[in-house]
Amino acid sequence: MGARVTADSVSKSYGGGGGGGDESRAAGVDALAGISLTLEPGSFTALLGPSGCGKSTLLNLLGALDRPTGGRILVDGRDLATLGEDERDAYRRKTAATIFQFFNLLPTMNALENVALPLLLDGAAPAEADARAASLLAEVGLHGKERAYPYELSGGQMQRVAVARALANRPTLLLADEPTGNLDSKTGTQVLDLVSGLVQERGITVVMATHSVExxxxASRVVRLLDGQLLP
Ligand SMILES: Nc1ncnc2c1ncn2[C@@H]1O[C@H](COP(=O)(O)OP(=O)(O)O)[C@@H](O)[C@H]1O
Ligand SMILES: [Mg+2]
Incomplete structure (x- = not known):
């Protein structure tokens, strides 16, 4: 079952506000200005908007990689701000997985090792981790590429490895930050087909940030973001 995510008047400012006391000093950047949004379990939502509108900022907050300046984020009813450090780590490791524009694979590890890593970090036995990683690679269409290093793979193949890695610990929320931004349109479509199929089977809630209308x-729902605010 996918996560239910609620953002309640979430804001994020970068910089500014740190010490001093001179009220006239330059204010920070207001990247998000009061976002309220609910993502239903198993839904696939696109967060559409131009560069700089706050997409990555919002995904980082939903993934607990960063903390909001104001407002609350509830995931399955739990306010992320109330999680202790260990719970936040567990949330990032098991509940919310991310895929990125530039794949973020570890270049010194082959495909199998990249996918097995989150399983090992979560305490899986090596043989079990390898077996699950191999099966995930087969699911994303990369059977036979287990020993290939990232530099030996195409962009589309690297993103498939990243998808397999993201699914390894059975997340209930998938955050995709411009996942097709570095792929040609045909390959991008194939990766999105793959992602939507895999997440639908598993009922995972997906948020995909993109500047591409195509x-x-x-996604089944498109939410538009401009200058840190949702458009009606
Ligand atoms: N770490 C940061 N420090 C300062 N400003 C940032 C930081 N990250 C993002 N910003 C600013 O916040 C705004 C939103 O950025 P971002 O969320 O990356 O937008 P998008 O992903 O839609 O391109 C931009 O003005 C950006 O320059
Ligand atoms: Mg971004």
């Missing part, structure tokens, strides 16, 4: 059309 990519956003793959």
């Amino acid at each position: 990519a956003s059309a793959r």
Whole structure:
């Protein structure tokens, strides 16, 4: 079952506000200005908007990689701000998984090792981790590429490895930050087909940040973001 995510008047400012006391000093950047949004379990939502509108900022907050300046984020009823450090680590490791524009694979590890890593970090036995990683790679269409290093793979193949890695610990929320931004449109479509199929089977809730109207059309719901605010 996918996560239910509620953002309640979430804001995020970067910089500014740190010490001093001179009220006239330059204010920080207001990246998000009061976002309220609910993501239903198993839904696939595109967050569409131009560069700089706050997409990555929002995904980072939903993934507990960063903390909001104001407002609350509830995941399955739990306010992320109330999680202790160990719970936040567990949340990032098991509940919310991310895929990125530039794949973020570890270049010194082969495909199998990249996918097995989150399982090992979560305490899986090596043989079990390898077996599950191999089966995930087969699911994303990369059977036979287990020993290939990232530099030996195409962009589309690297993103498939990243998808397999993201699914390894059975997340209930998938955060995809411009996942097709570095792929040609045909490969991008194939990756999105793959992602939507795999997440639908598993009932995972997905949020995909994109500046591409074409990519956003793959989602069942499109939410537009401009200058840190949702458009009605
Ligand atoms: N770590 C940071 N420090 C300062 N400003 C930031 C930081 N990250 C993002 N910003 C600013 O916040 C705004 C939103 O950025 P971002 O969320 O990356 O947008 P998007 O992903 O839609 O391109 C931009 O003005 C950006 O320059
Ligand atoms: Mg971004």
